[in-house]
Amino acid sequence: MPDLSDLALFQLVATSSSLTNAAQKADVPLPTMSRRMAHLERSTGRRLFLRGKGGFQLTKDGQSLADELTGLPELQNRITRWLSKTEHTPVxxxxxxxxxxxxxxxxxxxxxxxxxxxxxxxxxxxxxxxxxxxxxxxxxxxxxxxxxxxxxxRNITYAIYAKSDAVSGFVSLPGHMPLPPSQAWLHREFSSKIALTATDMRLCLDLARSGHGRIVLPCFIGARDEFLTQLSDPIEDLTxxxxxxxxxxxxxxxxxxxxxxxxxxxxxxxx
Incomplete structure (x- = not known):
């Protein structure tokens, strides 16, 4: 069954002088428009276009389909009006x-x-x-x-943060878990200084806020945290x-x- 949105794009092609013009009217990239028309041909099992130096020309089946879609704009308008009357907000x-x-x-x-x-x-x-x-x-x-x-x-940077009276070790995810890059770096560079682990990074952050150790955080998180102070320069390997x-x-x-x-x-x- 053809997709309704593909049929709407097809009608634009049928009523425009070229595929390029149709793509511009629909505000769709030209390669995407071409791909959608190829998908429509596959879904209908019909050859809808003659492709050549003159661009996209409708075949007999293509013109027949275009004739069948005469009322599509009004259908789209009715659907738009119906959607505007509902309280549903798109997720x-x-x-x-x-x-x-x-x-x-x-x-x-x-x-x-x-x-x-x-x-x-x-x-x-x-x-x-x-x-x-x-x-x-x-x-x-x-x-x-x-x-x-x-x-x-933007450019994302990481640094070491801690509460002012924190112990000198680090808080980290345990090494047996799949580790994000920041935690893998910590285990690689400071494995002997990891003092405390938790299986959730949010728990690690709470432990660091309570002074149980240092933590590696993205600077856009660490800089906003009222409990923590940045202790290192941005870590180049994690940028x-x-x-x-x-x-x-x-x-x-x-x-x-x-x-x-x-x-x-x-x-x-x-x-």
């Missing part, structure tokens, strides 16, 4: 590491618009945005998938860029676009 699923998720959970309510609500999927695993396991991801490295849109946000990632096909949807803007504003405010 945007956001995945990020623990500290970024914590910061956003504290910062977004003051700036998030009412056209969307966040649903946090805190995870250090890179959920597959291409398979729609999440709508937006905040990543520690640039994605290599061409169908993912990306924006480089990395941060990327805001979404799917090319959904990044222009109003809720996703609004969420991307709000996330960017919140995250860049920590620099």
């Amino acid at each position: 945007v699923r956001i995945t990020a590491g623990l500290w970024t998720s914590q910061f956003l959970a504290q910062s977004l309510p003051a700036i998030a618009p009412q056209t969307w609500v966040p649903s946090f999927v805190p995870s250090n695993a890179q959920l597959d945005i291409a398979r729609r396991e999440a709508d937006i991801g905040i990543r520690n490295s640039e994605p290599d998938h061409p169908w993912l849109a990306r924006q480089k946000l 990395h860029d941060e990327w805001l990632v979404s799917h090319h096909d959904t990044r222009h949807d109003p809720p996703i676009r609004a969420a991307l803007s709000a996330l960017k504003t919140a995250l860049l405010s920590t620099r």
Whole structure:
């Protein structure tokens, strides 16, 4: 069964002078438009276009489909009106590491618009945005998938923090657990000085706040903590860029676009 959104894009192609013009009207990247039209042909089992030097021309089946879609704009308008009358607010699923998720959970309510609500999927695993396991991801490295849109946000630094009267050892995750880069660095560089462990980084933070030891934190978390003082320069081995990632096909949807803007504003405010 053809996707309704693909049919709407097809109608734009059918009524435009070129695929490029249709892509511009839809505010969709040209490669995405071409890919969506190829998907529509596969889903219908019909050849809808003649592709050549003259661009995309409708075949007989393509013209027949275009005729059948004459009432589609009015249907879309009716659906839009129906949606506007409901109280449902679109949910945007956001995945990020623990500290970024914590910061956003504290910062977004003051700036998030009412056209969307966040649903946090805190995870250090890179959920597959291409398979729609999440709508937006905040990543520690640039994605290599061409169908993912990306924006480089900021440079993330880490440092050692502690309460002023803390003991000299470190608080850390135990070494037998899968370790994020900051904890792996700590075990590699200061394994003999790890005095206390906990299986949750939030517990590690609470222990450090109570003076049970030092902790390695991203500076955007440590600098905001009223109980902790930065004891080291930024750790070069842990410094990395941060990327805001979404799917090319959904990044222009109003809720996703609004969420991307709000996330960017919140995250860049920590620099």
